[in-house]
Amino acid sequence: MSVRVQAWGIIAAVLADSDPSGAAIRQRLSNSLDENPGVPERALLEYLLETRRNDAMAAQEPEDGPRRLAPPVLPPQIIEQMDAIQSMSRISALLESQMLMTAFQPIYGLAGRNVVGVEALSRFVSDDGAAAELWFAEAAAVGLGANLEFSALGSAAAAARDLPEHLYVSLNISPSSCIDPRLPELFAHIDLPINRVVLELTDSISDEEYLQFIAAINPLREKGLRIAVDDAHSGAGDLSRMIHxxxxxxxVGRNVISRVDSDGLQQALAACLVDFSDQIGSTLVAEGVETVGELKVLSQLGISAGQGYLLGRPSVRPQDWATWNKQLDVDVLERQLREHETASGSAPPKKSR
Structure with missing residues (x-):
């Protein structure tokens, strides 16, 4: 159902209310409809904002002060619909104003100790970046998840023009958006060659979508597209599906690599995943590498690549990206880390995703 159709439904319910305490505000809603013909969602938002202002003013008045008529109490279903429309308006405004930036985090090849790729992470101009997942969750909840994802993909592809050309670019995407017909159209309109793109799936592929996913993604893989999956979404069934x-x-994330330098069971788990990935021809990437000890053991175990705050923070600055052609010196990194910990008296911060 469209935003406009939902808005008309809510407005009809509000205007049908007979509570005298809300007569004045209902009249203003009716007047706003006349002022905004054909745009009921704008009139509804004005009504919603005025209602919230009245609530706030009522809460600030002293108990012995003059009493205002309480705003009309709306049914929970109407309130839920209003919240949904407010979310739709927020996401729509974000998409229209293109308030999206892209941070890239380097991915190092652990054998050659050089940057081989980057992961693109969305950052919102109105936000510090920490709540990116909340924006995507809110968009998905109101049916605009794919729209926001494709906007983020386009933003990342445009920003990737300033990256060193030998790096692959990992773009986060949901399996549902991989089925969207806009995906092949995207590759026809961006400057980033498809053989430099890795689509990193943000969730498991549902049984209902699996065949559609394969049908949509295989033609793109034949053109050079690569895909990445996260072990966090890998139950026994998913591991079996990975073979196909x-x-x-x-x-693999912190659930695998945490304490891998001191815990024999963690080492055994990581070694099994190295063997599994070799058997199916996949490259194993360790996410969230935080200590030099972990880095050394991961390299010894044969994990191909790694990323994390130890190796490089996400950055929106092209001048930082331009430096990602230098080889990593683990001894220098270890010395710098010790000096940092001595100066600050704390361990390096963990990556927030």
Missing amino acids: LRPDFIK
């Missing part, structure tokens, strides 16, 4: 899907990259 054969992703180009498998990404």
Whole structure:
């Protein structure tokens, strides 16, 4: 159902209310409809904002002060619909104003100790970046998830023009958006060659969508597109499916690599995943590398690549991206880390996703 159709439904319910305390505000809603013909959502938002202002003013008045008539109490279903329309308006405004930036985080090849790729992470101009997942969740909840994803993909592809040309670019996308017909159209309109693109799936592929996903993604893989999956979404069934899907990259996180330098069971788990990825022809990438000890053991185990705050923070600055052609010196990194910890008296911060 469109925003406009929902707005008309809510407005009809509000105007049908007979509570005298809300007569004045209902009249203003009716007047706003006349002033905004054909745009009921704008009139509804003005009504919603005035209602919230009245609530706030009523809360600030002293108990012994003059009493205002309480605003009309709306049914919970109407309030939910209003909240949904407010979310739609927020996301729509974000999409229209293109308030999206892209931060890139380097991914190092652990054998050659050089940057081989980057992961694109969305940052919102009106936000510090920490709540990016909340924006995407809110968009998905009101049916605009794919729109926001494709806007983020376009923003990342445009920003990637300033990256060193030898780096691949990992773009986060939901399996549902991979089925969207806009995906092949995207590759026809961006400057980033498809053989430099890795689509990193942000969720498991549902059974209902699996065949559609394969049908949509295989023609793109034949043109050079690569895909990555996250072990966080890998139950036993998903591991079995990986044998069929054969992703180009498998990404393992802190649940696998935490204490891998001091815990024998963690080492055994990581070694099993190295063997599994070798068997199906996938590149294993360790996410969230935080200590030099972890980095050394991961390299010894044969994990192909790694990323994390230890190796490089996400950055929106092209001047930082331009430096990602230098080889990593682990001894220098270890010394710098010790000096930082001595100066600050704390361990390096963890990556916030």
